[in-house]
Amino acid sequence: MAKHRKVYRFRMKPTTAQGHALNRMAGARRFIWNWALRRWKDHYAVTGKSIPLAQLSSELTALIKKQPETAWLKDADSQASQQVLKDLHRAFTNFFEKRARSPKFKSRKRDKARFRIPQRVKIKDGGVFVPKIGDVRIFQSQDVTEETKSATFQRGADGTWYVSLVVELEMPDIPIPMPDPAKTVGIDVGLIDYATFSDTTLPVPAPKFFRKGQRKLRKAQRTVSRRQKGSKRKAKAARKAAIVHQKFADQRWDFQHKLSTKIVGQYAAVCVEDLSLKGLARTKPAKSINDAAFGEFFRQLRYKCLWNHKHCIQIDRFFPSSRLCHVCGATNDRLTLSDREWDCDCTTHHQRDFLAACNIRDEGLRMLAAGQAGEPKRSGRQCRTRHAGQ
Numbered sequence: 140m141a142k143h144r145k146v147y148r149f150r151m152k153p154t155t156a157q158g159h160a161l162n163r164m165a166g167a168r169r170f171i172w173n174w175a176l177r178r179w180k181d182h183y184a185v186t187g188k189s190i191p192l193a194q195l196s197s198e199l200t201a202l203i204k205k206q207p208e209t210a211w212l213k214d215a216d217s218q219a220s221q222q223v224l225k226d227l228h229r230a231f232t233n234f235f236e237k238r239a240r241s242p243k244f245k246s247r248k249r250d251k252a253r254f255r256i257p258q259r260v261k262i263k264d265g266g267v268f269v270p271k272i273g274d275v276r277i278f279q280s281q282d283v284t285e286e287t288k289s290a291t292f293q294r295g296a297d298g299t300w301y302v303s304l305v306v307e308l309e310m311p312d313i314p315i316p317m318p319d320p321a322k323t324v325g326i327d328v329g330l331i332d333y334a335t336f337s338d339t340t341l342p343v344p345a346p347k348f349f350r351k352g353q354r355k356l357r358k359a360q361r362t363v364s365r366r367q368k369g370s371k372r373k374a375k376a377a378r379k380a381a382i383v384h385q386k387f388a389d390q391r392w393d394f395q396h397k398l399s400t401k402i403v404g405q406y407a408a409v410c411v412e413d414l415s416l417k418g419l420a421r422t423k424p425a426k427s428i429n430d431a432a433f434g435e436f437f438r439q440l441r442y443k444c445l446w447n448h449k450h451c452i453q454i455d456r457f458f459p460s461s462r463l464c465h466v467c468g469a470t471n472d473r474l475t476l477s478d479r480e481w482d483c484d485c486t487t488h489h490q491r492d493f494l495a496a497c498n499i500r501d502e503g504l505r506m507l508a509a510g511q512a513g514e515p516k517r518s519g520r521q522c523r524t525r526h527a528g529q
């Protein structure tokens with residue numbers, strides 16, 4: 140049995156008092172993080188060594204118990220408080236192993252309000268039990284049957300609280316069967332048609348809010364940059380931009396989840412392009428935002444296939460999917476990005492996106508037969524499902 144992590148995310152509906160309590164928990168986390176980081180730096184300056192986690196932990200206990208000015212930290216869950224030290228410890232490990240930047244002090248303005256509880260968080264009857272706070276109502280659209288490993292509470296730009304629960308899934312280590320080619324689909328993604336399929340399924344047009352959301356976001360961001368640095372008006376505009384961004388991201392997420400669930404339910408195997416390197420080759424920021432959005436869509440397809448014991452095959456991004464004639468095998472090097480259709484010298488007429496989808500499917504099946512498709516990427520990756528509820 141192989142273990143996989145899965146993340147559920149729910150929107151919370153705290154009462155006013157609970158909302159204040161959640162804010163205080165996040166405030167305690169920030170305070171402890173900054174205190175521990177200061178202690179770490181001081182210790183390092185004197186001894187040239189990292190402060191041991193156990194020492195930091197007992198110093199924290201003493202700080203909470205004995206100092207009257209930090210007595211308010213007692214209101215926070217002790218496991219959540221100790222978790223902060225573990226998070227800092229991990230941040231330093233990642234830094235020393237050159238996987239991350241040096242841990243920084245957290246500011247109320249810059250950093251999102253959040254905290255993490257390692258255990259004891261349970262979902263029941265449309266509520267989540269938060270230690271020291273009690274049952275907080277959530278918009279629950281799905282049952283969580285697995286045991287919760289940890290829970291993260293985070294406040295969005297518009298003040299909404301979300302809870303993310305990490306659970307562990309056990310998956311049998313049996314090979315995924317070879318798919319029926321008739322039930323294998325190739326998918327080409329784009330900004331006009333979001334998804335074009337290699338069979339008779341009608342293309343899914345990109346939703347209107349994609350374009351509209353991006354335009355609104357750009358406008359909000361321009362307003363922020365025009366306003367005077369440090370001014371109240373700038374801070375207000377920045378808050379507004381963050382809300383626009385979050386709304387857009389939520390809408391996109393919902394759309395992608397619905398589509399990826401539908402696709403995985405319909406086919407035995409799914410073939411898509413691998414965009415992982417594409418973002419690096421692009422220069423325009425808007426393009427790389429789109430690539431990131433497609434990347435998220437593919438990530439959903441990958442893990443949903445994995446859970447349903449199906450293949451998800453990713454094709455090399457240099458594969459000329461929209462330029463290759465499947466009749467004569469010629470490659471059209473004159474094709475530009477704006478060409479929606481083209482005629483091959485062999486007189487075959489091609490619809491660009493449909494051709495790409497068919498070529499992606501054929502290449503995927505070829506890779507699978509040659510044993511080059513490999514297993515879906517799964518190392519340490521967390522699979523997220525979100526059920527925000529409206």
Ligand SMILES: [Zn+2]
Nearest residue numbers: 464467483485
């Ligand atoms: Zn041809």
